[in-house]
Amino acid sequence: xxxxxxxxxxxxxxxxxxxxxxxxxxxxxxxxxxxxxxxxxxxxxxxxxxxxxxxxxxxxxxxxxxxxxxxxxxxxxxxxxxxxxxxxxxxxxxxxxxxxxxxxxxxxxxxxxxxxxxxxxxxxxxxxxxxxxxxxxxxxxxxxxxxxxxxxxxxxxxxxxxxxxxxxxxxxxxxxxxxxxxxxxxxxxxxxxxxxxxxxxxxxxxxxxxxxxxxxxxxxxxxxxxxxxxxxxxxxxxxxxxxxxxxxxxxxxxxxxxxxxxxxxxxxxxxxxxxxxxxxxxxxxxxxxxxxxxxxxxxxxxxxxxxxxxxxxxxxxxxxxxxxxxxxxxxxxxxxxxxxxxxxxxxxxxxxxxxxxxxx
Ligand code: IPM
Ligand code: MG
Numbered sequence: 001x002x003x004x005x006x007x008x009x010x011x012x013x014x015x016x017x018x019x020x021x022x023x024x025x026x027x028x029x030x031x032x033x034x035x036x037x038x039x040x041x042x043x044x045x046x047x048x049x050x051x052x053x054x055x056x057x058x059x060x061x062x063x064x065x066x067x068x069x070x071x072x073x074x075x076x077x078x079x080x081x082x083x084x085x086x087x088x089x090x091x092x093x094x095x096x097x098x099x100x101x102x103x104x105x106x107x108x109x110x111x112x113x114x115x116x117x118x119x120x121x122x123x124x125x126x127x128x129x130x131x132x133x134x135x136x137x138x139x140x141x142x143x144x145x146x147x148x149x150x151x152x153x154x155x156x157x158x159x160x161x162x163x164x165x166x167x168x169x170x171x172x173x174x175x176x177x178x179x180x181x182x183x184x185x186x187x188x189x190x191x192x193x194x195x196x197x198x199x200x201x202x203x204x205x206x207x208x209x210x211x212x213x214x215x216x217x218x219x220x221x222x223x224x225x226x227x228x229x230x231x232x233x234x235x236x237x238x239x240x241x242x243x244x245x246x247x248x249x250x251x252x253x254x255x256x257x258x259x260x261x262x263x264x265x266x267x268x269x270x271x272x273x274x275x276x277x278x279x280x281x282x283x284x285x286x287x288x289x290x291x292x293x294x295x296x297x298x299x300x301x302x303x304x305x306x307x308x309x310x311x312x313x314x315x316x317x318x319x320x321x322x323x324x325x326x327x328x329x330x331x332x333x334x335x336x337x338x339x340x341x342x343x344x345x346x347x348x349x350x351x352x353x354x355x356x357x358x359x360x
Pocket of ligand 1: 091094095250282
């Protein structure tokens with residue numbers, strides 16, 4: 001009997017639709033090869049949803065996502081929607097999706113591919129061999145803490161407020177995901193916080209330290225976030241798995257991404273305790289190159305591979321897709337963001353065709 005999965009596609013804005021269409025073609029081909037059927041349903045999200053409905057995450061979209069086996073998201077946002085009130089911004093839709101599906105664990109791998117070492121802005125000897133997994137807490141911390149907002153004080157002056165808050169249970173559940181992840185990788189976990197200043201970070205450090213007793217095979221260390229930012233650029237090979245809160249994880253995962261040459265290469269998985277996960281590239285919607293067939297679809301394809309591996313438990317499909325990405329890079333195909341001397345510059349569509357050939 002062939003397996004069938006219902007996938008909600010959220011192409012979103014900017015380069016989103018272009019990289020999504022390449023990825024769907026890749027999924028279909030792999031599916032045919034392995035006897036896996038996909039039922040794709042497309043839904044509106046982000047700026048596209050704002051234009052159509054006024055809401056960046058319409059109820060039908062969240063319902064469709066909840067009723068699927070996995071959600072594949074491309075990218076959202078753009079200049080056009082940047083000045084709308086917060087509740088109507090594309091980013092608010094993304095946060096609503098994460099909260100609505102309970103996706104507290106965000107896995108962001110950053111490993112350097114040998115083919116792309118020269119695309120990194122850092123020296124070869126610094127980045128060669130880098131293989132980091134950032135485990136970012138995704139539904140708590142300062143992104144969601146109350147109170148939040150812009151309030152007027154008695155003197156009429158405005159005050160902007162956000163609250164960084166973590167409860168013990170929130171720290172423990174992301175901590176467990178991180179220890180389990182580290183255990184399956186290099187066995188090293190670095191927890192990043194700002195415990196020298198923030199009480200919320202002190203609690204974070206205390207809980208992570210306590211959890212370590214349950215994982216004697218994992219070597220735990222702690223870093224303050226400023227030092228972690230420096231170490232990531234100075235000597236990234238010291239890291240295996242990193243666990244951190246929502247805001248620090250947002251920042252550090254962009255920095256880690258850049259070690260690998262281009263943020264256009266990096267996938268991510270957002271997982272909850274149960275139910276469908278959301279799989280999306282770490283990069284944004286790149287409105288400056290949207291619609292010009294210049295986008296790099298590889299992070300989206302690798303996100304779909306993560307969907308197969310972590311979301312649908314189809315490791316063979318994931319491996320085939322990852323191998324296809326390596327093959328096209330070996331063959332010298334490069335989009336603009338990862339272009340280097342003597343390589344073949346291609347657009348999004350041509351990169352997609354090369355992937356299909358590599359799979360065949
Ligand atoms: C990310 C993005 C989002 C975040 C934005 C678009 C809300 O930067 O996924 O890293 O801050 O989480
Ligand atoms: Mg970010």
